[in-house]
Amino acid sequence: ANLRNAKNTDLYTIKGTEQETWEPTFVYRGFRYVELTGYGYQPALTDFTGKMIYDNIKTVGTFETSDALTNQIFKNAWWGIAGNYKGIPIDCPQRNERQPWLGDRGAVAFGESFVFDNGRFYTKWLQDIRNSQKEDGAIPDVAPAFWRYYSDNMTWPGTILLITEMVYTQTGDVNAVKDNYPAMKKWLGYMKDRYMKDYILTKDSYGDWCMPPVTIEAGRGKSADKKYPSELISTAYYYHFMQLMIQFAKATDNNADVATFEALGHKIKDAFNQKYYNEKGYYGTNVLTDNIIPLYFKMVPEKQVDKVFKNIVYTIEVTNKGHLSNGLVGIQWLMRCLNDYGRPDLAYTVATKKTYPSWGYMIENGATTIWELWNGNTSDPKMNSQNHVMMLGDLLTWYYENLAGIKAASPGFKKIVMKPEMIAGLDHVNATYQSVYGMIKSNWKKTPKQFNWTITVPPNTTAVVYLPANEGDVIAEQNIKDLKLIKNENGRAIYEIGSGDYSFTVKKK
Structure with a gap:
C-alpha cells in the first residue's frame, strides 16, 4: 500500500532457450522482500542477485563505537x-x-x-x-x-x-x-x-x-x-x-x-x-x-x-x-x-x-x-x-x-577542532573522514583510569585538540612534534598541533 499507484512490476517474456539473462533498464524499484512463483523446483537464494542502484559517490567516512545500537x-x-x-x-x-x-x-x-x-x-x-x-x-x-x-x-x-x-x-x-x-x-x-x-x-x-x-x-x-x-x-x-x-x-x-x-x-x-x-x-x-x-x-x-x-x-x-x-x-x-x-x-x-x-x-x-x-x-x-x-x-x-570529535573550524577543514565528548556508557569511538586535505582520524578509548586517543591530522592543516584531562592527571604523548599547550579549561588540556599522526594517553589521578 505504501507504493501508492506505483506498480512495482517488470514483465519479461522468455524466449524459451535453456538459459536467459535479463535485468530491467532505465528503472529502479525500492523493495525489501521478493516473492517468486511459478518455479518447478525449490530455488536457492544463490540463484538470485539483488543489485543496489545509486550514484557513483565514494564513501569517505567510517564510524564505529562501543555501542551496538549506534553502529x-x-x-x-x-x-x-x-x-x-x-x-x-x-x-x-x-x-x-x-x-x-x-x-x-x-x-x-x-x-x-x-x-x-x-x-x-x-x-x-x-x-x-x-x-x-x-x-x-x-x-x-x-x-x-x-x-x-x-x-x-x-x-x-x-x-x-x-x-x-x-x-x-x-x-x-x-x-x-x-x-x-x-x-x-x-x-x-x-x-x-x-x-x-x-x-x-x-x-x-x-x-x-x-x-x-x-x-x-x-x-x-x-x-x-x-x-x-x-x-x-x-x-x-x-x-x-x-x-x-x-x-x-x-x-x-x-x-x-x-x-x-x-x-x-x-x-x-x-x-x-x-x-x-x-x-x-x-x-x-x-x-x-x-x-x-x-x-x-x-x-x-x-x-x-x-x-x-x-x-x-x-x-x-x-x-x-x-x-x-x-x-x-x-x-x-x-x-x-x-x-x-x-x-x-x-x-x-x-x-x-x-x-x-x-x-x-x-x-x-x-x-x-x-x-x-x-x-x-x-x-x-x-x-x-x-x-x-x-x-x-x-x-x-x-x-x-x-562523538568522534572531527569538526571543521574553517572551510574545508584547513583548521580542525577535535573535541570528543566523554559520555557515560560510551567507551570507544573510531572514526575516519577523508577531507579535501586528506584523511582525518580520531580513535579514542576510555576506562575509569585511562584515556587513549590516536589522531591523524592531514597535510597543510592544523588542529586544536581538546584532551580530557583534569589537574593532576598524567598526560603522555607519542610522536608529538610542535606540541603547543594553549590552556587548561573545563577539564580539558587544549593543544594546537600540525599535520601528522599522534597518540595521547591520559592516566587519571
Whole structure:
C-alpha cells in the first residue's frame, strides 16, 4: 500500500532457450522482500542477485563505537542515503513520488557529507534549484521543478542556503557561495516583500513536518500528511538565514550587504522575542522545536538562555521520558543544541533509546534503513516510506563532530577542532573522514583510569585538540612534534598541533 499507484512490476517474456539473462533498464524499484512463483523446483537464494542502484559517490567516512545500537543506526543511515542518491537527492526510491524535496535533504545533507563525497553532487543540485527559481525570486519545494510546486515557505526553499553552507564548510569551495549568492538574496527579498509584517514572516507551509504522535497507538492507521504552519518557525528561519547571508557576503566580498542583513536580523530578533517569548522561559506553545530553534539560532536574550534550555531539558527528561518529540524541522538541530549547551549525555540518551519515538525503535522493529515516520510500523501506509532519510536530522553530524570529535573550524577543514565528548556508557569511538586535505582520524578509548586517543591530522592543516584531562592527571604523548599547550579549561588540556599522526594517553589521578 505504501507504493501508492506505483506498480512495482517488470514483465519479461522468455524466449524459451535453456538459459536467459535479463535485468530491467532505465528503472529502479525500492523493495525489501521478493516473492517468486511459478518455479518447478525449490530455488536457492544463490540463484538470485539483488543489485543496489545509486550514484557513483565514494564513501569517505567510517564510524564505529562501543555501542551496538549506534553502529546499527549508522549502517541503516548509509543504506538509506545511498539508496536515495539518483542523480538528484530523492525522498524515497519506491512509491510514486521519488522526488527531490528540498526540505528532506536540507535536514540531513550536512551529516551525509561526513559519509559520502557528495560535494559535487550537491553543487549540481544547487544548480537545479537555481534553474527552478522563478523570475520573481520564488523557489519551489521540489527541484528540479517537475511538479511546479511553489508553496512559498522558509524551510523547504531555504534549503538552498543550508546546502550552500554545507558545501562551503565541508569542501572550502567558495564558488558554492558565489554561484548561489544572487539567487539566495533574490529569494529572501521575495519572501520579505510579500510575507513579512512587522518583522514577522507570516507565511509557512509545513510547520514541524511529521512530528511523532504522542503515543504509538495514537497514530495507528492515521495519515501523517497533515500541515501545521508555524510563523514562529518561518520567522526564526528568516533570522537564521540573515546570519548565513552575513557570512556569505563576507566570504564573497559583498561587504555592502552586510549592514543590511545585520540591521534586518536585529529587527526580526526583537520582534520574534516580543511576540513569542513567554516569561516562564519558553517560546510559542513550549513544544520542543519551538524552543530548540531560537536557542540554537542564538535568538534568545542572554539572560533567558538558562531558562529556555531548562525547559528543553525538562521536556525531554520528564515529559518525554528521555525521548525526542521533533518533526523534520526540529530534528535537524536537536542533537547539536543539546551538545552545545552542555548536555551531550542527554543527547546520547535520546540517540540510544529503543522505545518509541526513536531511531532505535526503528531498529527494534526491523528497519534496515531509516523510516519516513517515527511511527512507521503503525501509521497509514499511504505516506509511510520505509526508506527515507529526513528523520536522521543532525544525528550523523553529531556522531562525527561531537562523538568522534572531527569538526571543521574553517572551510574545508584547513583548521580542525577535535573535541570528543566523554559520555557515560560510551567507551570507544573510531572514526575516519577523508577531507579535501586528506584523511582525518580520531580513535579514542576510555576506562575509569585511562584515556587513549590516536589522531591523524592531514597535510597543510592544523588542529586544536581538546584532551580530557583534569589537574593532576598524567598526560603522555607519542610522536608529538610542535606540541603547543594553549590552556587548561573545563577539564580539558587544549593543544594546537600540525599535520601528522599522534597518540595521547591520559592516566587519571
